[in-house]
Amino acid sequence: MIESADDRALLDRLVNQDQAAVRLLFERHHVKVFRFILRLVRNEAVAEEITNEVFMEVWRHAKSYAGNAAPLTWILSIAYHRASSSLRRRREEWLDDDRANETPDDSPGPEESLLATDKSALLRGCIEALTMDQRLIVDLVYYQELSVAEVSAVVGIPEGTVKTRLFAARKRLSQMLLAAGVDRGWP
Amino acid sequence: MTKTAKTKSGNSAVEKLLPWYATEKLAGSDRSDVESALKRSPQLRKQLDLIREELRETVVANEVMALPNADATRKFMAMIEGETSPRVAAPNRFEEFLGWLGRQLAGPPRWAVATALLAIVVQSALLGALVIERPEGGYHTASGDSGSLPDGTLLLARFADGATLAELGAQLAALDIAIVDGPKGGGLFTLRIGPQGMAASERDGKIAALRAETGLVIFVGPVQ
Numbered sequence: 001m002i003e004s005a006d007d008r009a010l011l012d013r014l015v016n017q018d019q020a021a022v023r024l025l026f027e028r029h030h031v032k033v034f035r036f037i038l039r040l041v042r043n044e045a046v047a048e049e050i051t052n053e054v055f056m057e058v059w060r061h062a063k064s065y066a067g068n069a070a071p072l073t074w075i076l077s078i079a080y081h082r083a084s085s086s087l088r089r090r091r092e093e094w095l096d097d098d099r100a101n102e103t104p105d106d107s108p109g110p111e112e113s114l115l116a117t118d119k120s121a122l123l124r125g126c127i128e129a130l131t132m133d134q135r136l137i138v139d140l141v142y143y144q145e146l147s148v149a150e151v152s153a154v155v156g157i158p159e160g161t162v163k164t165r166l167f168a169a170r171k172r173l174s175q176m177l178l179a180a181g182v183d184r185g186w187p
Numbered sequence: 188m189t190k191t192a193k194t195k196s197g198n199s200a201v202e203k204l205l206p207w208y209a210t211e212k213l214a215g216s217d218r219s220d221v222e223s224a225l226k227r228s229p230q231l232r233k234q235l236d237l238i239r240e241e242l243r244e245t246v247v248a249n250e251v252m253a254l255p256n257a258d259a260t261r262k263f264m265a266m267i268e269g270e271t272s273p274r275v276a277a278p279n280r281f282e283e284f285l286g287w288l289g290r291q292l293a294g295p296p297r298w299a300v301a302t303a304l305l306a307i308v309v310q311s312a313l314l315g316a317l318v319i320e321r322p323e324g325g326y327h328t329a330s331g332d333s334g335s336l337p338d339g340t341l342l343l344a345r346f347a348d349g350a351t352l353a354e355l356g357a358q359l360a361a362l363d364i365a366i367v368d369g370p371k372g373g374g375l376f377t378l379r380i381g382p383q384g385m386a387a388s389e390r391d392g393k394i395a396a397l398r399a400e401t402g403l404v405i406f407v408g409p410v411q
Contacts, residue, residue: 019267026263034255044253051255052263059267123244142245147212148204163203170206173241186234 007071014062022059029072030055032144033079039139040083040132050086054079073150076140080154119182126176134169141166199224202234209238340390341367342378344397345406358400362393378407 007028013021030051037054038047057078058065065074127138140151152159174184201224207213208221225231256262342364346355359365359378367379380393398407 017271019264019271022267023260023264027260030255030259030263034259035249035252038252048255048259051259052266055263056266056270059270120240120244120247123240124248127241127245127248138241138245139249141206141210141212142242143249145210145212148207166206167203170238170241174237184237186230186237 008067011058011062011065011071014059022055025058025071026055029075032072033075036076036139036144037079037083039135040080041086046086047083050079050082054082057082069150069153072144073146073153076144076146076154080156122177122180122182123173126173126180129176130169130172134165134172137162137165138169201231205231205235206238206242209235209242340380340385342380342394343406343408344376344378344404346376347401347403347405350403354403358397358403362397364393364397 007025010021010025014025033054034047034051037050038044041047041050054075058075065071069077127135130138136155137151140146140154146154148159148162151162155162157165171187174186177184201221204213204217204221208218208225213221225235362380364378364380367377380390394407397404
């Protein structure tokens with residue numbers, strides 16, 4: 001909450017073209033934003049370019065920040081839309097509905113199986129093997145620590161869909177683990 | 188969200204909220220509903236433990252991802268600086284050339300200076316784009332750095348003010364001629380024609396062909 005309040009103060013200063021404020025905002029969030037974009041575009045150079053574009057957009061349009069979402073949520077929304085546009089331009093369409101409904105294998109790939117010497121590593125392998133749309137929600141909730149409403153705002157889907165998609169992702173994780181010999185006892 | 192009704196599959200609405208309970212992103216009635224359900228249900232508490240495992244490993248999976256370049260902040264701030272500061276850069280060589288040109292033309296009436304400047308500036312811009320051969324050590328561009336001249340016969344030429352980029356480019360390429368320096372005083376450019384060992388007859392033929400392009404070339408002569 002304190003960080004969010006600080007971010008709002010920084011955004012206020014951006015309206016007056018305060019370079020120290022944008023530097024602080026960039027330093028505070030650019031790694032998370034970069035990784036979020038990298039997860040989508042899967043290319044470090046592209047992710048870095050889009051990250052810069054996102055913060056440039058924040059710099060240029062700080063005035064348009066409405067203030068009803070946390071600043072990081074607003075920044076991630078811009079990042080999501082920028083990354084999606086980049087993907088559309090490159091005709092990589094794994095974010096569309098067909099891909100969202102794509103069902104992955106029930107088990108992690110052979111590499112993950114070989115490397116998964118313990119349950120934690122196996123679980124990480126299964127997380128990596130989720131569909132992109134499921135993985136996106138998992139990251140936004142567990143890594144970016146966004147609320148239901150914030151994820152809904154970033155991705156542009158209803159709150160009910162956010163909850164259902166994460167629930168489905170969690171069930172998928174258990175199924176993959178079971179296929180790999182680890183019974184979590186749920187569902 | 189206040190209802191905890193079971194779904195057909197046996198999953199309750201509370202189950203779907205557990206991840207946000209684990210990240211402490213629930214408030215109000217949602218939070219109290221989850222806490223009440225957790226007190227009643229060992230299965231939900233077990234599920235919460237699983238969610239905490241997922242959370243921990245998701246964080247690890249993200250933290251092992253690549254980091255941005257170490258100088259990401261510097262690059263970004265350079266972009267900010269470029270956008271906010273009016274450019275007061277030192278004059279480049281082309282601007283220095285224009286200054287020099289203005290001083291050279293300081294005698295004639297102003298309209299004549301302006302016309303000459305305009306013609307030569309346009310020509311310089313066009314010709315700069317025609318220097319397509321840039322070996323290490325560098326050829327000169329119309330406004331560029333100096334460097335060693337390449338092999339081949341060198342010529343001096345002055346192009347007609349009305350010559351277009353397309354016409355000049357096509358004609359010079361057809362004759363295997365490249366601009367390697369200029370413009371010098373009087374709007375002269377240094378050209379290279381063919382390789383050093385080119386037969387004299389072939390070289391003379393190409394020079395004659397260039398001279399014949401009177402709409403493009405005013406003067407062609409040997410380098411002294």
